[in-house]
Amino acid sequence: MKKTLFICAVFFMTAASTFAQNLNSYKYVVVPNRFEFLKESNQYQLNELTKFLFEKYNFKAFFNDEEISEEFGSNRCSMLYADVIDNSGLFSTKLQLILRDCNNKQVFVSEEGTSKIKEFKKAYHEALREVFESVEALNYAYVKETIPEVVEQLPEKNEVAVAVANEEKMQVVDSEKPAAKEVPSKKETAPLNSGKKVASAGKTNFEYEGNSFYLLKSNEGFKFYQEGMAEPFAALIASGREGNFIYSSIGSQGTAYFGKEGNLVVEFLNSDKTSVVSKKYVLKD
Known part of the structure; x- marks a missing residue:
């Protein structure tokens, strides 16, 4: 059990670090004056509390109906x-925070509070404060420099993906450099090589428990869809x-990686946060 909890801790320390890198490149947060589940603007003072908590943790936040001054700039x-x-049930109030970028892509999803x-107001406030943990x-x-650094790394990854996927190019390298004969053995043993091939594809299909899924490339990595779903x-x-x-x-x-056969392995904590759930999505030809 201790080993499992340690692995889980490593997963979420890595996740928190990555999200921090992603969010650090954004300067402002726009908070709506009414959330969809509320009947009126700033009901229970929940929207004001959301703005306050963002500012407490160093974000510059403003409501979507505020007039944007020159300080905020014009770059959405x-x-x-x-x-x-x-996400509330019959016996408890449950809230969750989602942050999206200017293209409506999710860049952060919090744990549930x-x-x-x-009493509704006290319940919402308590749950929201837990969300902001x-x-x-x-x-x-x-x-400010976070985004350029990420962009500079992407071409290097793409070059590696193309080098592995392009068999003709590998043959040329083999003929010119005898030392490169070690490449086939690396391809068989390295668990991530098939992942590079997936990364070079536009759409990659998988199967899990009789259902069809697919990956589409995005700026951050991939979007994961179930067949037939629009989002x-x-x-x-x-x-x-x-x-x-x-x-x-x-x-x-949680975390995800590609096995050497191209299968996608996803690992995350179960709902009780006591053990790791592992799912293997099988690559379809």
């Missing part, structure tokens, strides 16, 4: 757009370690 893509969703208080853990600090149910965000990704869905966060 320097801003994050906040949303709080209500819960409360068993019966995930934000506090990021240790957010705006860094992705999860995202694979590049972690900075080649072939490894942060797995993020509304219900869970």
